[in-house]
Amino acid sequence: MGQRDEKDKVKSRKEKLANYFYDLSKLIFTAMVLGGMSPLLTDEFRPLYNTCMVIVGLISTYLTAYLANRILKY
Known part of the structure; x- marks a missing residue:
């Protein structure tokens, strides 16, 4: 029973840690990607600043979602 x-x-x-990273992924996407496109x-x-913000946001979103997926797999 103990095991x-x-x-x-x-x-x-x-599951809780993976949910945390999925929620973090959604938050990063909302803040950086959509926030970076709002100056349109x-x-x-400012083309360089806003483009970099969107790219970094997309990469960060992908990495946190990938990390959450890896946590659930193993």
């Missing part, structure tokens, strides 16, 4: 409880605890921790609607568009 089964440990496995359930480990599984629960992994105003007259404050």
Whole structure:
């Protein structure tokens, strides 16, 4: 009975940690990618800054989602 409880605890921790990274991925996407594209609607568009912000946001989103997926797999 003790071993089964440990496995359930480990599984629960992994799921919560993976959910945390998935939520972090969504937050990064919203803040950096959509926030980086918002100056298109105003007259404050700086091409280099905004493009870099969107690219870094996309890479960070991918990496956190990938990390969450790896945590769930193993």
